[in-house]
Amino acid sequence: MASAPSTTAPTLAPSLRTLVSSGPRGARLPAALRLSCAQPGPAGCHAAPGRLARPRARVRCGAAARFIGQGEFPAEVLESELPVLVDFVADWCGPCRLIAPVVDWASEEYAGRLKIVKIDHDANPQLIEEYKVFGLPTLILFKNGQEVPGSRYEGAMIKDKFKQYLEPLLTTTVA
Numbered sequence: 183m184a185s186a187p188s189t190t191a192p193t194l195a196p197s198l199r200t201l202v203s204s205g206p207r208g209a210r211l212p213a214a215l216r217l218s219c220a221q222p223g224p225a226g227c228h229a230a231p232g233r234l235a236r237p238r239a240r241v242r243c244g245a246a247a248r249f250i251g252q253g254e255f256p257a258e259v260l261e262s263e264l265p266v267l268v269d270f271v272a273d274w275c276g277p278c279r280l281i282a283p284v285v286d287w288a289s290e291e292y293a294g295r296l297k298i299v300k301i302d303h304d305a306n307p308q309l310i311e312e313y314k315v316f317g318l319p320t321l322i323l324f325k326n327g328q329e330v331p332g333s334r335y336e337g338a339m340i341k342d343k344f345k346q347y348l349e350p351l352l353t354t355t356v357a
Contacts, residue, residue: 247269247286247289247299250301251301252309259324261327264296265296265330266325267297267322268323268324269285269300269301270301270309270315270320271301271302271319272304281319281338284339288348292352296348303315317337318336319337331354
């Protein structure tokens with residue numbers, strides 16, 4: 183008689199399977215894998231009581247691109263000698279995390295020709311409203327303190343598309 187297929191086949195990735203199955207039954211997961219009760223965020227938002235919140239990965243950037251806030255915006259962007267590409271992002275934005283390595287690459291590739299900064303959407307609502315950022319990630323190029331016409335781009339893109347987007351803008355002059 184043929185035996186029925188096993189319904190307990192592992193469905194976890196091998197790296198997680200060893201973390202979960204290596205300990206004794208009932209053992210706690212490592213802190214990085216555990217869900218925690220939702221805590222109020224900076225704006226006072228939080229999940230319903232008893233709901234679990236997953237820790238979010240911060241949209242990190244390389245050494246040349248850095249996060250700036252409302253107070254630094256005029257000096258870093260509007261008064262810059264170099265053209266400045268502003269990347270509006272948020273921690274909870276999946277496409278922002280997808281484009282982050284491309285932006286990091288560009289900050290190194292175009293060093294000396296272009297400055298790249300990131301603006302946290304949630305921490306800078308005045309900038310979001312002033313520059314009418316409706317989708318994330320949004321890229322805007324500034325030259326001589328002004329937004330370059332046609333430079334606004336929303337969404338993630340691969341490195342080749344990023345180069346095709348950026349190269350013509352770097353040669354554009356602002357009237």
